[in-house]
Amino acid sequence: MTTTSAAAAARATVYGYPRQGQGRELKKAIEGYWKGRVTAGALHATAAELRRTVWQQLAQAGLHEVPTGDFSLYDHVLDTTVMVGAVPERHRAAVEADALDGYFAMARGTQDVAPLEMTKWFDTNYHYLVPELGPDTVFTADARKQLAEFKEALALGLTARPVLVGPVTYLLLAKPAPGAPAGFDPLTLLDRLLPVYAEVLADLRAAGAPWVQLDEPALVQDRTPAELDAARRAYRELGGLADRPKLLVASYFDRLGEALPVLAKAPVDGLALDFTGPAAANLDALARVGGLPGKRLVAGVVDGRNIWVNDLEKSLATLGTLLGLADRVDVSASCSLLHVPLDASAEQDVDPQIARWLSFARQKTAELATLARGLSKGTGAIAGELAANRAVLASRAGSPLTRDPAVRTRTAAVTDADARRALPYPERAAAQRARLGLPPLPTTTIGSFPQTAELRAARADLRAGRIGADGYEDRIRAEIQEVIALQEKTGLDVLVHGEPERNDMVQYFAEQLNGYLATRHGWVQSYGTRYVRPPILAGDIARPAPMSVRWTTYAQSLTAKPVKGMLTGPVTMLAWSFVRDDQPLADTARQLALALRDEVTDLEAAGTAVIQVDEPALRETLPLRAADQGAYLAWATEAFRLTTSGVRPDTQIHTHMCYAEFGDIVQAIDDLDADVISLEAARSHMQVARELAAHGYPREAGPGVWDIHSPRVPSVAEATDLLRTGLEALPADRLWVNPDCGLKTRGRPETRASLEHLVAAARAVREEL
Numbered sequence: 001m002t003t004t005s006a007a008a009a010a011r012a013t014v015y016g017y018p019r020q021g022q023g024r025e026l027k028k029a030i031e032g033y034w035k036g037r038v039t040a041g042a043l044h045a046t047a048a049e050l051r052r053t054v055w056q057q058l059a060q061a062g063l064h065e066v067p068t069g070d071f072s073l074y075d076h077v078l079d080t081t082v083m084v085g086a087v088p089e090r091h092r093a094a095v096e097a098d099a100l101d102g103y104f105a106m107a108r109g110t111q112d113v114a115p116l117e118m119t120k121w122f123d124t125n126y127h128y129l130v131p132e133l134g135p136d137t138v139f140t141a142d143a144r145k146q147l148a149e150f151k152e153a154l155a156l157g158l159t160a161r162p163v164l165v166g167p168v169t170y171l172l173l174a175k176p177a178p179g180a181p182a183g184f185d186p187l188t189l190l191d192r193l194l195p196v197y198a199e200v201l202a203d204l205r206a207a208g209a210p211w212v213q214l215d216e217p218a219l220v221q222d223r224t225p226a227e228l229d230a231a232r233r234a235y236r237e238l239g240g241l242a243d244r245p246k247l248l249v250a251s252y253f254d255r256l257g258e259a260l261p262v263l264a265k266a267p268v269d270g271l272a273l274d275f276t277g278p279a280a281a282n283l284d285a286l287a288r289v290g291g292l293p294g295k296r297l298v299a300g301v302v303d304g305r306n307i308w309v310n311d312l313e314k315s316l317a318t319l320g321t322l323l324g325l326a327d328r329v330d331v332s333a334s335c336s337l338l339h340v341p342l343d344a345s346a347e348q349d350v351d352p353q354i355a356r357w358l359s360f361a362r363q364k365t366a367e368l369a370t371l372a373r374g375l376s377k378g379t380g381a382i383a384g385e386l387a388a389n390r391a392v393l394a395s396r397a398g399s400p401l402t403r404d405p406a407v408r409t410r411t412a413a414v415t416d417a418d419a420r421r422a423l424p425y426p427e428r429a430a431a432q433r434a435r436l437g438l439p440p441l442p443t444t445t446i447g448s449f450p451q452t453a454e455l456r457a458a459r460a461d462l463r464a465g466r467i468g469a470d471g472y473e474d475r476i477r478a479e480i481q482e483v484i485a486l487q488e489k490t491g492l493d494v495l496v497h498g499e500p501e502r503n504d505m506v507q508y509f510a511e512q513l514n515g516y517l518a519t520r521h522g523w524v525q526s527y528g529t530r531y532v533r534p535p536i537l538a539g540d541i542a543r544p545a546p547m548s549v550r551w552t553t554y555a556q557s558l559t560a561k562p563v564k565g566m567l568t569g570p571v572t573m574l575a576w577s578f579v580r581d582d583q584p585l586a587d588t589a590r591q592l593a594l595a596l597r598d599e600v601t602d603l604e605a606a607g608t609a610v611i612q613v614d615e616p617a618l619r620e621t622l623p624l625r626a627a628d629q630g631a632y633l634a635w636a637t638e639a640f641r642l643t644t645s646g647v648r649p650d651t652q653i654h655t656h657m658c659y660a661e662f663g664d665i666v667q668a669i670d671d672l673d674a675d676v677i678s679l680e681a682a683r684s685h686m687q688v689a690r691e692l693a694a695h696g697y698p699r700e701a702g703p704g705v706w707d708i709h710s711p712r713v714p715s716v717a718e719a720t721d722l723l724r725t726g727l728e729a730l731p732a733d734r735l736w737v738n739p740d741c742g743l744k745t746r747g748r749p750e751t752r753a754s755l756e757h758l759v760a761a762a763r764a765v766r767e768e769l
């Protein structure tokens with residue numbers, strides 16, 4: 001490769017890094033502070049130490065510019081709320097009394113004051129705290145956190161670049177504050193917000209920041225002309241400031257589309273663009289707008305959301321093309337490395353042949369440094385790294401784990417008919433009614449019962465070798481007995497075994513499927529101090545043996561009522577795992593579907609008449625751009641049908657969804673062709689029942705009548721009222737009675753009481769029919 005002036009000094013950087021520390025020291029310090037065991041001073045010292053370690057590691061690995069301000073004690077959007085002074089009225093006193101306690105009060109709420117709402121950060125599994133803005137919101141600049149962290153990095157002698165959530169994204173992520181007039185649009189506050197950003201930028205400039213990064217991921221979503229215009233105005237104004245650092249506007253998670261010309265023409269000094277996955281379309285689009293003459297381009301060529309080793313030659317080729325399109329090209333990951341675990345070399349249990357394929361934050365950093373070197377000095381300078389990389393990629397492509405001929409033959413042979421039930425719903429419904437003999441408004445639960453301390457202790461005992469597999473299974477069976485007894489006593493119609501054997505609804509199945517890897521230290525922040533360890537879809541998926549059948553059949557042996565089999569669906573398995581990047585998601589979904597289909601068939605053969613396949617994540621994996629959503633929903637719903645269509649007409653298939661509004665995917669819900677769907681609905685007063693009715697949804701549904709996210713026990717009157725509301729939308733022979741979601745986070749006493757009320761409500765409303 002020839003070097004040009006743009007490449008002469010290519011730099012490597014990242015936009016953010018995992019915050020927790022290798023031993024999750026941050027989690028321990030914060031939770032310790034909440035419990036009063038760690039002082040504020042000690043917490044701040046731990047946090048500073050973690051930041052220092054990260055920066056020094058990044059610099060040592062060869063990164064030229066480290067990010068600052070991306071670190072957070074809870075969430076970077078909440079930090080932005082503090083930075084712009086948008087503390088909600090109800091938290092004002094707490095924040096004034098003590099900044100740290102007030103901060104955590106906004107994040108978690110207190111006895112008296114509700115926290116900010118939490119929701120997903122784009123299509124990741126990270127959750128942010130939603131800003132609440134109204135016409136009365138007064139913004140005031142508070143750059144203290146940004147300044148302090150920038151100065152810490154400077155003091156270490158590093159080149160640092162503060163990273164801020166950009167003003168347009170901040171407003172687009174906000175919701176109207178309680179009490180704001182109906183239809184209030186937070187984006188109308190832009191003119192009030194920009195002077196605050198100007199102040200923060202001036203402060204950072206004064207502290208010595210040459211560059212500041214403003215993250216605008218909201219611009220990769222479909223945006224209205226008015227929203228694009230807001231972006232245009234924002235960057236015209238910020239770019240036009242006299243006293244400012246150089247501005248790098250970053251986008252990630254998808255292509256910029258219509259927003260690309262807006263930002264390319266803005267008077268800012270650089271853009272950071274994602275060139276991975278669907279965002280690879282940024283490449284052609286950039287050429288079409290004539291590149292970024294006079295500007296810096298930071299090219300996100302290493303996937304910041306996945307855990308696979310980068311194809312360095314492919315990235316270099318992309319970078320080579322980009323060289324002609326900007327004044328200067330630097331190298332980065334596609335997004336903050338917050339979304340991947342820290343260090344793959346900590347995974348001692350993974351077969352070393354396979355561990356080589358993995359690249360977590362630390363390994364990605366090294367890849368970025370290598371790419372920057374290759375871009376600056378030519379491929380000869382990184383010949384050794386390229387050869388090693390080629391060998392790793394070849395071993396992955398040629399591995400029997402990634403290519404299981406039996407799985408390939410089977411997926412290739414799938415026909416449309418395999419993904420269709422043998423009979424249409426009305427005939428199935430009649431057969432199921434005859435087989436199950438349920439009353440109108442049948443009662444059931446979503447699957448899990450409270451995960452007790454004893455269950456967690458049993459799992460810890462098993463791991464530590466204090467009990468054997470038999471001892472563990474005995475404890476699980478004892479739990480199932482109790483759960484069945486409770487449900488019989490309460491008078492529920494369709495019972496569950498309670499899922500006591502599950503550590504997690506994805507991990508439990510992943511551990512039993514071929515092609516999946518588990519990590520020991522692969523923690524990724526989900527929200528606040530909550531971390532998850534997503535399993536890795538590494539190879540072709542096969543199910544060597546039944547996974548859940550023995551629990552369901554044991555539960556069924558204890559009762560004459562039907563017990564629902566309980567599985568996690570293919571789309572949710574995919575959504576909550578790290579996915580393969582060497583084949584389309586649809587192919588992985590199909591492999592998962594066939595493995596789960598075998599489980600469904602085995603459950604049926606064991607006498608299970610009702611089988612639930614949970615898909616709570618169907619909505620959350622929806623692509624960010626509407627143009628991509630149809631294709632996704634087509635393969636996602638097909639994967640569900642492939643999982644569930646191998647059964648007899650008189651076997652009743654249930655599904656369950658939660659965590660989302662469903663208004664925009666009712667057609668997809670219909671396309672699942674499940675006989676019964678249960679949905680979260682209690683808080684929205686059965687909104688989803690009306691949406692299903694408006695769509696003409698033809699099958700059975702159980703909009704939840706008990707909000708299980710709170711320990712409150714719903715009264716019989718409340719549940720009755722919700723049921724009557726449900727009946728205004730759906731007829732009695734198609735309406736089920738159930739809670740919003742599983743009960744694993746609930747306590748025993750409230751569970752018993754709530755279920756009694758739920759059954760009483762169903763009985764009362766049946767009387768009215």
Ligand code: GLN
Nearest residue numbers: 446447448614616742743
């Ligand atoms: N069956 C699961 C449970 O009850 C469903 C969980 C979920 O929807 N997230 O726990």
Ligand code: ZN
Nearest residue numbers: 616658741742
């Ligand atoms: Zn749920």
